């Protein structure tokens with residue numbers, strides 16, 4: 101009988117990717133066929149069907165091994181199946197799996213809430229509301245902001261991704277396909293351009309622009325059509341993730357904070373993708389010295405269990421029991437996983453490691469930039485790194501097909517990558533990836549680029 105419980109650490113796996121048969125192999129093809137037949141249309145990236153995974157390595161059902169520079173879309177930041185997290189989940193599962201955390205009490209949930217209030221920025225009392233995903237954390241933040249301010253409107257950024265549920269998609273402005281046919285959305289959301297200096301929407305140049313992309317809010321929007329005292333909150337990402345891993349200039353987020361404070365508008369920092377060490381700080385807002393009123397978190401906090409939360413100033417708490425609630429938020433298994441994940445991040449200094457490895461990744465990416473004209477921009481914060489591909493460095497025409505081809509060529513050679521923005525590729529390996537694996541990943545990337553441009 102096939103052993104389906106080979107979890108997994110090292111024993112049967114090579115330490116480097118290995119493509120034994122051209123993917124997708126026969127077993128993967130069968131799964132893909134079944135998926136196509138029974139699953140609703142999704143944004144599949146590469147035709148890989150996973151069998152098991154450990155650290156930065158993933159083995160597919162046909163025995164090919166890949167390096168994972170995607171972390172399951174920024175989730176498995178400690179690598180796949182980190183042993184102490186797996187052990188914590190197992191221990192919890194054997195005790196009690198679920199006990200409606202919004203109706204009753206258990207220590208793991210309150211302990212985790214306490215921990216989250218301690219590790220997030222801000223020297224004030226905070227409170228936590230648990231959810232099951234990033235989008236749901238954004239929903240909770242929207243409701244919390246409206247509830248506490250009794251204001252109705254929101255501001256968000258063009259290029260932002262905050263999820264796809266009805267509230268969250270009203271803030272998201274990343275791709276047309278995500279919004280097409282779903283109107284009407286939540287009314288009262290105003291979108292403004294993000295600080296995307298590589299393609300400044302105002303055709304200005306930093307620092308001469310004097311951060312017009314932030315100041316325009318106060319100087320134009322708030323004086324002509326958007327009453328600031330009707331705005332509950334500004335939703336922002338400190339690094340625009342899905343939108344292209346866009347890192348704003350240092351002063352952008354602080355300038356926004358200054359303007360929002362002036363008008364009593366809450367700052368909601370969406371750390372769903374950037375949080376928990378990815379950027380070389382525990383939370384990306386720490387790079388900018390800005391303390392949000394509400395923070396949304398998910399993805400990397402739980403190493404793969406469906407969990408999220410908002411951490412808000414205590415005074416923003418929903419005052420009425422039942423004003424906001426759910427069944428699974430703060431589920432015991434999820435709490436066990438998050439507590440163990442935070443423990444690994446802290447005890448193994450993974451925030452510092454992300455900063456160190458991020459420098460290495462940027463060095464490799466800039467070397468590629470020097471060699472290959474197709475790379476128009478290299479950007480990143482910590483180990484949240486990306487390239488934007490262009491047909492021509494002067495015109496900056498998006499190289500979308502070439503980007504897709506590079507992702508495919510990389511996959512065929514044993515490296516998993518995810519796109520971002522219109523023609524970007526993100527590089528988000530685990531925060532503890534061994535350096536030789538990191539280098540191998542970028543070697544494969546270079547081979548993939550060569551295969552596409554030659």
Ligand SMILES: Cc1ncc(COP(=O)(O)O)c(C=O)c1O
Pocket residue numbers: 173233234235236238261262263264337341342370371372373374398399
């Ligand atoms: C910044 C940000 N917010 C929210 C979300 C939505 O998270 P989820 O897919 O878990 O709903 C994402 C997902 O990519 C994200 O990157």
